[in-house]
Structures are given as structure tokens and as C-alpha cells.
Amino acid sequence: MSVKRFVGATTRDVMRQVRLTLGPEALILASREVPEGVEILAIAEDDLGVMTQGAVAAEAPQVKSAAVTPTPAASPDTDFAALSSRLLSEMQEMREMLSRQPTHTDTEVDHSLQAWVQRCVLDAGFSQQLVEELLSELPPVLLVEQGNAADWLYQQLSARILVPDSELELLNAGGVVALIGPTGVGKTTTTAKLASHYVLHHGNQGLALISTDSYRVGAKEQLAIYADILGVDMYALSEEVSLKDLLNKLTDKHLVLVDTMGMSQRDQRLVEQVGQLCNGDLPVRLLLLLNAASQRETLAEVVDTYKAAATAAGVQLQDCILTKSDEAARLGPLLDTIIYKKLRLHWLSCGQRVPEDLVPVDRQLLVREALAIAHTNTAQETPKVLEKTVVTSTAVESQSAVVSKTGRTAAGLFAVLEQHVPDFNVLQQAWALIGLPVSLQAQRLSELYSLIPQRDCSAVLWARQKPLFGCAWLMPDLALSDAGLPLLLARQDNADLVSHIAWASDTLGVASHILPGLPEAPVWQWLAEREMPWIAVVHGNTFVHFQDARCKLVQLPSEQLAAYQGDLRYRGQSVQVVLQHWPVQMKSDSTQTQAWCATLSVPNSELVVDRYYWLAPDYAEMGDCIRLIFEQLRHDELPGLTRQAWSLLEASGLVAQDNELLRFLSTSIAALACYLDYMQTRWAIDLRTHLAHVLGRRSYNASVLLDAVVHLLVTTK
Structure with a gap:
């Protein structure tokens, strides 16, 4: 086999031809623009040694005579072929030359890479302390297989930012959460955003809002407007009723969000305010809001002062939300403060819209955004640095290699x-x-x-027909193969869910379904007529009738014996799953239904990771329900x-x-x-x-x- 010539309209087209013909190991020898587009010379890596030896032997006498003997005019193709031979010869000479020269030492590589890392991190607004930590952990050689220098830097910075295990951990955990922070940081708007997210995932029955801000004009009215839109209870603190008494009246609520009065970190009343928040019978979780547009010194002072006030009140301040990230020139100072103050970052607020401008934290994207300004300044230097990171002690590899x-x-x-x-x-x-x-x-x-x-599908995971959070499009439906692999399904335009389920049943042979919520009457009836097992994901505040009494699913007797217990890998960790079920009715005069609850906990401990609820028809067998529940839990991360x-x-x-x-x-x-x-x-x-x-x-x-x-x-x- 010899050097092959590929021609295409674009470089991407030609590279695809190269990979298909010579495989991904192919080496690019030369490229140029031609009337047809782009021309590339390439060779399979296995043939490189043979070709190099042959080219050197054949070209040696011609090179010596080229200086004294005239060369006749040649065609462009002949010139390009000759160029390839000369390139092969020069590559051999380069290898021999490099083998005679001393190689770069690890110290030289470190110095180049250290300078680049230091400039990137400092330009992004991170501290010198963090730079020194990163340089102390810098590998002497960063191989391409392990990611380039930028990938390494992203991973190192991301790993230092504390985030919750689940993006909804704050809302799922419930309890009393008090939003605290300086004046103007966005507490009232953020309270409304958190309330909106809670309602989207859990409904509005288990939520209450409290405003303690009696100083800022319109603060209570603004929160009351949001509460009315969401259909949740809202209370304004008054002199007649203390926060302690009010919270004691709201023990039936799963989550209580408290919007507090803004107070400067230098206000002497700060310790008193935090003390009043934490002086009740119920534990209060403090959530500090930090303005991303603030200076590093201001951020550090805010965190230190509020942490000290929390300690004085006998609680710990560990959680925070980043606000006004859209107004920040650099995110580095804020991330640096969060890292060294050991705060857990839950959400990112990036505008005034409710709830769209409050998004879960993606550490990788946050770090990439923080380093973007540094990469702009060092864009011309990066290729040189990355080239030096692949120098080894025995050879210098070409970019194509x-x-x-x-x-x-x-x-x-x-x-x-x-x-x-x-x-x-x-x-x-x-x-x-x-x-x-x-x-x-x-x-x-x-x-x-x-x-x-369209075969071997055990179930269909039907998607919610509303835009995916943070996107403008719907999550597609997924057919689950017998091996558990999700396969995409395309919904027919303007067709109702009954039609889709019928199509899946007839075409794919699907006999069980995982629904994103309680099915409407036509769907329920269609499935019941065929006795197709299904489960519907519901929240714990859903009302049912159990033993002639109306109650929420979360209020069903917890002493119910476990129907099944097993292990599962859930959101990157191993958990133990305990399933319980109860015979219930949606209404007092409706047909019997099964209620299911899955409690996910850390193995060999009582630490609960999460809890889920489902409803299923009474005719569904226990084995089918358990199988569908585990399938739904395995794919809980998909959105x-x-x-x-x-x-x-x-x-x-x-x-x-x-x-x-x-x-x-x-x-x-x-x-x-x-x-x-x-x-x-x-x-x-x-x-x-x-x-x-x-x-x-x-x-x-x-x-x-x-x-x-x-x-x-x-x-x-």
C-alpha cells in the first residue's frame, strides 16, 4: 500500500474519506486547496515505516543530482506526489536528528504548563492560593488520552465546588428554609423562583411562604402576588404573631420558605435577626444568597459575618445560591470564595424571570464560563502549551500522531x-x-x-408533554428494550396519548407502560380494558382514600411491611431500595388502586437519599409493578x-x-x-x-x- 490521495469539497468531507479508507490510525502527510476543494495525502500508520525506508533509498541519489541537472516541468499531480516522497524522507531525517538531540525534561514541560495554568486561573479571578494548590497537583506530563491541559484544569476546578447530590435536594428535603443575605441581593425574587420549582415538581399543597421584611416598601405585596399565582399560602410576619408561633402552625407543610429582611453584613442587628430565625421549636436551614457581581473582599466579608451569626445562633451555614450571575464580569472571585468558605452551591440565578432564570448548578459549565475570559486572553498561547504537554522522554510526536x-x-x-x-x-x-x-x-x-x-421492547417510558426545564423542546418518549436500553420513539403529530399507546402496543408489542402522571380517563379505560400493567409517577402530597379515610400518600402508615427490597445504582451511587404498597382509592367511590412508595437509602445505614411514589391499577401483578418501578428509577437522571x-x-x-x-x-x-x-x-x-x-x-x-x-x-x- 502507498500514500493515498483524497479530494473533497471540505476538509471535513476529506477527513471522513480518510477514516473510512485507512481507519482512524491514518497519518496526514500534506494538504492543499485544489479547484475541487481540498486535497489530502494520507497513509496508514502500519505502512509508514516501510514507505519511509523505501522513499529514503529512492530519493537519495535524486537529491544529490538535483543541484546540477535541470528538472523538466512536471504536472501538478506529479509535483504533489514528489512532495509526498520528500516529506517522507524529511520525516526520517527529523526522527534521526531528534534521536541525537537531548529531549525536553519534565522540568521544562512543567514550567511552560505552569505559566499557562497560572495565567488562566488568575485572569479568571481566582486567588493565588488556588493557583499554588493547582500547580502542586500538576502532573509532569499530560497525555492526550487523559485529556489536554484545559480538560485537566476544568476537572480540578469543578471538583472543588461543592454541590448537592441531587439538583432538587433542597426542595425534596423540605423543612423550614430561610433565605438570608445583604439588601438587594434578590431574596424575594429567588423565594418566588424556588416556590415555582417546588410547585412544578410537588404541587402547591405542601408549600407555604413567609415574609419577615417589614422595612422594604412593597416586599410583602410582591411575594403575595407570586403566592397568589402559584396558589400557595403566604403569611406576613406581624408584631402580634412571632415567627416561632407561626412556624408551629405550619407543621403540616412539607416546605416553608422564609423571605427575610435584607441586612448589611456590617449591621449590628444581624446576629439578632439570625438568632430570631433559629430560636423556634423547628430546625431552620439557612440559605445564603451571594451577589456574583460583588468584589472578592465583599463576598468574603459577607460569608464570614453571616457564618459567625449562624454559629452564634447555634446552627451552621453551609448552603448558598448565586444571584445576578448575568451581571458579573468575572465568576472566578465568587467561585473562589465558595470553595474556600466550604459552601454548597444549590442554584444559579441569572435574571428576573420566574422561574426560568433559576437553574441547577452544572459545575463543568460554570467553570468553563468562569475561564472563558482567560481563554480569550491566552488563545494564541494555548496550542504551544498543549503541544509541550505531550512531550515524552523518548520522542517528540507530531500533531498528526x-x-x-x-x-x-x-x-x-x-x-x-x-x-x-x-x-x-x-x-x-x-x-x-x-x-x-x-x-x-x-x-x-x-x-x-x-x-x-421495533422489537424486544419491554415497556415505554412516556415523557411529560411540557418543555424540558431549561430547554424549549419536549423530552422524547423512550422504548425500553429487554436489556433495559432506552430507544427513542417519534410521536405522531397531533395524536393523543391513547393513539400513541395503541401504536406502541401494536407495533412494538409493548405490554406495560411508565406514565409521567396519573392517566386521564380515556387512557385509564383503554389500558384497563386490555389489563395492561402501568405505573404513574405522583408526588407525595397526592390525596387518596385508605381504609375509609382521606389522606396524602406521605401519610400512609409507614409500618407497612416491605413488598420488596433490593439494590440499585441511582444517580451515581449504590442505594438500597425498600418498596411498600397499599390498596387505596383515588375517590371514595372509585375502583381499587395500588399505591407504591420507594425509599432509597445508603446501604447499611438509616440515611435516606430520596423517596418516590407511584400509583398502579389493582390488576397489575406485583412483579410487573416492581420491574417498572426499578426501570423508572434507573432512568430518573435522563432529563x-x-x-x-x-x-x-x-x-x-x-x-x-x-x-x-x-x-x-x-x-x-x-x-x-x-x-x-x-x-x-x-x-x-x-x-x-x-x-x-x-x-x-x-x-x-x-x-x-x-x-x-x-x-x-x-x-x-
């Missing part, structure tokens, strides 16, 4: 996925559509939907992972894509990451280790696996 290594890593991992994950090739084909004009992407995508096999994939794809520079294609890719990648996370076969365990290694990580969860898959897809595009 570095790309080749990344290609080999991706090719090997993708080969495992192709072998063990059904229809991984559909995701690869969808990814290949990125190179097409936007006008063709939707057309080709509709053809891909038809390739998803959040889909948002993460969407953000990564947008940030990767893959712009001007059809939104439906990005939705397909985001959901497919998220489903793959979720599937890989809970699979316990040997190939999956090994693959997870390799994927985590791509990002330089030792541990993994679905989020890390998703990052690694996107990284490999983008870098090998």
Missing part, C-alpha cells in the same frame, strides 16, 4: 459499544449528519428514526443528563445544527450514559474505567460517562 492516538482510543471504545450496545450505530449515523447542510439534516434524521428496531448533553454539544462549536438533530443526539447520548452507568457486566465495568480515564478521572457516574462520550465524538469528528 497525537490526533491518531485520540482516534485509536475512540475507535477502540466505539468498537466495544458497537459490539455490546444494540443500535449504537444509529447514534453514530446521527452524529455523521452534523457534516450535512442544515436543510438536509431533518430529512436524513426522519430516515434514522425508522432504523430504530438532567439530556440537558447536560445539549449544553456540551452547543458549547463544542457544533453550531447551525437542526434543533431536532441536537435533541436526538442529546437524548441518545444521555440514554447511553444512563445505560452504561447501571450495567454490571464485565465489558461495561471495563468500558466505564476507560471512559473515565479519557477525562483523567478515577471515579465515574452517568454525568462523567456522558462527558467522555461527547469528548470522544467531538474530538474525532
Whole structure:
């Protein structure tokens, strides 16, 4: 085999030809623009040694005579072929020269990389203390397989930011939460945003709002307007009723949000105010709001003062929300303060809209945004630094060889996925559509939907028909294969849920369903007539009738014997699941229904991680209900992972894509990451280790696996 010539309209088209013909290990020898577009010379890596030796032997006498003998005119193709031979000869000479020269030492590599890391971190607004910590942990050599220098820096900074295990942990935990912070930080608006998110996930029955702000004009009225819109109870503190007495009257509420009066960190009354908040019979969780646009010194003073006031009141201040991030010139000072003050960051407020401008924290994206200003300043230096990070003690590798290594890593991992994950090739084909004009992407995508096999589907995970939080599009429905792999389904336009369920049953042979909420009467009747088992996700405040009494699901007797107990990998950790069920009725005169509760706890402890509720028809067998509940829990992360994939794809520079294609890719990648996370076969365990290694990580969860898959897809595009 010899050097091969490839021609295409764009560089991307030609590179795709190279990979298909020579594989991902191919080395690029030369490229140039031609009338047809782009021309590239490439060779398979295995043939490089043979070709180099042959080229050197053949070219040696010609080079010597070229100086005294005239060379006849040659065609452009002949010139380009001759160029390839000379390149091969020069590569051999370069290798010999490098083998005679001393290699770069680890110290030289460290100095170059240290300077780049220091400038990036300081320009972003982080402290010198953090720079010194990072430099002390800097590996002497950063190999491409472990992520480049920027990836390493993102991971190091992200790992230092404390976040809750679940994005809804604050709301799910319930209790009394008091929002505190300086005047004008946005406590009232943030209270309304948190209340809106709670209502979206749990309904409005278990929530109450309290305003203690009697100084700022219109504060109580503003919160009252939001409470009226949400349909929740709101109370304004008065001189006649103390906060302690008011909280004692609200013990039936799952969550009470307290909007406090803004107070400067230098106000002498601050300790008294925090003391009054924490002086009741019920424990109060303090939530500090920090203005992202504040200076580092101000932020540190605010945290120190409010922490001291909390300590004086006998409680700990550990939680915070970042506000006005859209007004901040740099996020580094705020993140640095959160890191060293050991605060847990729950939410990010980025505007005045309720609830859209309050989003869960994505550490990776937050760090990337914080470092964006530094990367702008160092953009011209980065390639040199990254080039030095792949210097080894024995050889200096060319850029094409570095790309080749990344290609080999991706090719090997993708080969495992192709072998063990059904229809991984559909995701690869969808990814290949990125190179097409936007006008063709939707057309080709509709053809891909038809390739998803309509077979071996054990259940359908029906999506909520409302936009995914933070996005303008709906989460697609997913068919679960017998192996548990989620497969995308395309809904028919303007068709009701009964029609979709009937289509899935007839076409896919699906006989059980996971519903996002209680089915409406037509759906319930259709399923009942065919005695198809189903479960519906509901919140704990749903009212049912149990033993002739009306109560909420959370009030059902907890001493009920467990129907099943087992282990599950849930949101990146191993948990123990205890299932209980009760015979209930939705109304006193309605048919019998099953109520189910899953309590997720840390193994061998009493620490509860989360609790879920479902309703199921009375004819559903216990085994079917348990199977569907575990399937729903395994895929509980899918919406959040889909948002993460969407953000990564947008940030990767893959712009001007059809939104439906990005939705397909985001959901497919998220489903793959979720599937890989809970699979316990040997190939999956090994693959997870390799994927985590791509990002330089030792541990993994679905989020890390998703990052690694996107990284490999983008870098090998």
C-alpha cells in the first residue's frame, strides 16, 4: 500500500474519506486547496515505516543530482506526489536528528504548563492560593488520552465546588428554609423562583411562604402576588404573631420558605435577626444568597459575618445560591470564595424571570464560563502549551500522531459499544449528519428514526408533554428494550396519548407502560380494558382514600411491611431500595388502586437519599409493578443528563445544527450514559474505567460517562 490521495469539497468531507479508507490510525502527510476543494495525502500508520525506508533509498541519489541537472516541468499531480516522497524522507531525517538531540525534561514541560495554568486561573479571578494548590497537583506530563491541559484544569476546578447530590435536594428535603443575605441581593425574587420549582415538581399543597421584611416598601405585596399565582399560602410576619408561633402552625407543610429582611453584613442587628430565625421549636436551614457581581473582599466579608451569626445562633451555614450571575464580569472571585468558605452551591440565578432564570448548578459549565475570559486572553498561547504537554522522554510526536492516538482510543471504545450496545450505530449515523447542510439534516434524521428496531421492547417510558426545564423542546418518549436500553420513539403529530399507546402496543408489542402522571380517563379505560400493567409517577402530597379515610400518600402508615427490597445504582451511587404498597382509592367511590412508595437509602445505614411514589391499577401483578418501578428509577437522571448533553454539544462549536438533530443526539447520548452507568457486566465495568480515564478521572457516574462520550465524538469528528 502507498500514500493515498483524497479530494473533497471540505476538509471535513476529506477527513471522513480518510477514516473510512485507512481507519482512524491514518497519518496526514500534506494538504492543499485544489479547484475541487481540498486535497489530502494520507497513509496508514502500519505502512509508514516501510514507505519511509523505501522513499529514503529512492530519493537519495535524486537529491544529490538535483543541484546540477535541470528538472523538466512536471504536472501538478506529479509535483504533489514528489512532495509526498520528500516529506517522507524529511520525516526520517527529523526522527534521526531528534534521536541525537537531548529531549525536553519534565522540568521544562512543567514550567511552560505552569505559566499557562497560572495565567488562566488568575485572569479568571481566582486567588493565588488556588493557583499554588493547582500547580502542586500538576502532573509532569499530560497525555492526550487523559485529556489536554484545559480538560485537566476544568476537572480540578469543578471538583472543588461543592454541590448537592441531587439538583432538587433542597426542595425534596423540605423543612423550614430561610433565605438570608445583604439588601438587594434578590431574596424575594429567588423565594418566588424556588416556590415555582417546588410547585412544578410537588404541587402547591405542601408549600407555604413567609415574609419577615417589614422595612422594604412593597416586599410583602410582591411575594403575595407570586403566592397568589402559584396558589400557595403566604403569611406576613406581624408584631402580634412571632415567627416561632407561626412556624408551629405550619407543621403540616412539607416546605416553608422564609423571605427575610435584607441586612448589611456590617449591621449590628444581624446576629439578632439570625438568632430570631433559629430560636423556634423547628430546625431552620439557612440559605445564603451571594451577589456574583460583588468584589472578592465583599463576598468574603459577607460569608464570614453571616457564618459567625449562624454559629452564634447555634446552627451552621453551609448552603448558598448565586444571584445576578448575568451581571458579573468575572465568576472566578465568587467561585473562589465558595470553595474556600466550604459552601454548597444549590442554584444559579441569572435574571428576573420566574422561574426560568433559576437553574441547577452544572459545575463543568460554570467553570468553563468562569475561564472563558482567560481563554480569550491566552488563545494564541494555548496550542504551544498543549503541544509541550505531550512531550515524552523518548520522542517528540507530531500533531498528526497525537490526533491518531485520540482516534485509536475512540475507535477502540466505539468498537466495544458497537459490539455490546444494540443500535449504537444509529447514534453514530446521527452524529455523521452534523457534516450535512442544515436543510438536509431533518430529512436524513426522519430516515434514522425508522432504523430504530421495533422489537424486544419491554415497556415505554412516556415523557411529560411540557418543555424540558431549561430547554424549549419536549423530552422524547423512550422504548425500553429487554436489556433495559432506552430507544427513542417519534410521536405522531397531533395524536393523543391513547393513539400513541395503541401504536406502541401494536407495533412494538409493548405490554406495560411508565406514565409521567396519573392517566386521564380515556387512557385509564383503554389500558384497563386490555389489563395492561402501568405505573404513574405522583408526588407525595397526592390525596387518596385508605381504609375509609382521606389522606396524602406521605401519610400512609409507614409500618407497612416491605413488598420488596433490593439494590440499585441511582444517580451515581449504590442505594438500597425498600418498596411498600397499599390498596387505596383515588375517590371514595372509585375502583381499587395500588399505591407504591420507594425509599432509597445508603446501604447499611438509616440515611435516606430520596423517596418516590407511584400509583398502579389493582390488576397489575406485583412483579410487573416492581420491574417498572426499578426501570423508572434507573432512568430518573435522563432529563438532567439530556440537558447536560445539549449544553456540551452547543458549547463544542457544533453550531447551525437542526434543533431536532441536537435533541436526538442529546437524548441518545444521555440514554447511553444512563445505560452504561447501571450495567454490571464485565465489558461495561471495563468500558466505564476507560471512559473515565479519557477525562483523567478515577471515579465515574452517568454525568462523567456522558462527558467522555461527547469528548470522544467531538474530538474525532
